[in-house]
Amino acid sequence: MTENKEIIIEVCATSIMSAIAAEKGGAKRIELCDNILEGGTTPSAGMIRMATEKLNLDVCVLIRPRGGDFLYNNIEFEQIKQDILIAKQLNADGVVIGILDKDGLVDMVRMEELISLAKPMQVVFHRAFDMCSEPYIVLNQLIELKVDRLLTSGQKNTAIEGAELIRELITIARGRIEIMPGSGINTENFSELIIKTGATNYHLTGRSIVRSGMDYQQNIVLLNSLNKDADYAWQETDVNIIREIVRIGNTK
Numbered sequence: 001m002t003e004n005k006e007i008i009i010e011v012c013a014t015s016i017m018s019a020i021a022a023e024k025g026g027a028k029r030i031e032l033c034d035n036i037l038e039g040g041t042t043p044s045a046g047m048i049r050m051a052t053e054k055l056n057l058d059v060c061v062l063i064r065p066r067g068g069d070f071l072y073n074n075i076e077f078e079q080i081k082q083d084i085l086i087a088k089q090l091n092a093d094g095v096v097i098g099i100l101d102k103d104g105l106v107d108m109v110r111m112e113e114l115i116s117l118a119k120p121m122q123v124v125f126h127r128a129f130d131m132c133s134e135p136y137i138v139l140n141q142l143i144e145l146k147v148d149r150l151l152t153s154g155q156k157n158t159a160i161e162g163a164e165l166i167r168e169l170i171t172i173a174r175g176r177i178e179i180m181p182g183s184g185i186n187t188e189n190f191s192e193l194i195i196k197t198g199a200t201n202y203h204l205t206g207r208s209i210v211r212s213g214m215d216y217q218q219n220i221v222l223l224n225s226l227n228k229d230a231d232y233a234w235q236e237t238d239v240n241i242i243r244e245i246v247r248i249g250n251t252k
Helices: 016-025 045-054 074-089 108-118 127-131 135-144 163-173 190-197 239-250
Strands: 008-013 029-032 058-062 094-097 122-125 149-152 178-181 201-204 207-211 233-237
Touching (some): 008 016, 008 239, 016 029, 016 045, 016 233, 016 239, 058 122, 074 094, 094 108, 149 163, 163 190, 201 239
Parallel strands (some): 149 178
Antiparallel strands (some): 207 233
């Protein structure tokens, strides 16, 4: 159980409309990102600026130059550093980062450099953790680096599947780093996840489908080669879903 501690909801927002819905629904923080189907990449400077100017909740920015793994070459590393500086210049509250070495452990030298660059912003280590080779070693590496939060699904596809490891990480961490479950959290499993993990921070999208308002719809040319229906329908954070998640959290 969470011993009556406040439950903090963080929404993964892939658009300004989703970010606004997150705030209206009662979320305390957003992770701003793009390309969620690739696991998320760095959002545009325009999106970051609009979020920090229009919203009154904390804005953390995902800094990830591409999809794929978390082993970066020198050019990609320079891009990560530049994106951190841009997020800082645009008044972001935090950055969400993660670099692994070839053995699936934290690249300590590069992470130290990024953390120093990010100060005084919050630093969150993202789900690169879920792709690491030794979760207990990596947890201690992140504690040594003084990372503020760790986003994880417990090295499973969803947080509810990884709840046992998440709870174990929270026990080992002893408050030295915040462990934040994420992936597959919804109104149906949220109560169970709170009970099983005892976490106080949770990360979710809370999305529903938005249908295009276009009267004319081109049905021959496909812009989205993976999903033929995606040109005139997409997903955004749903304010009602976030409100329900917040309500559930407040009853625990």
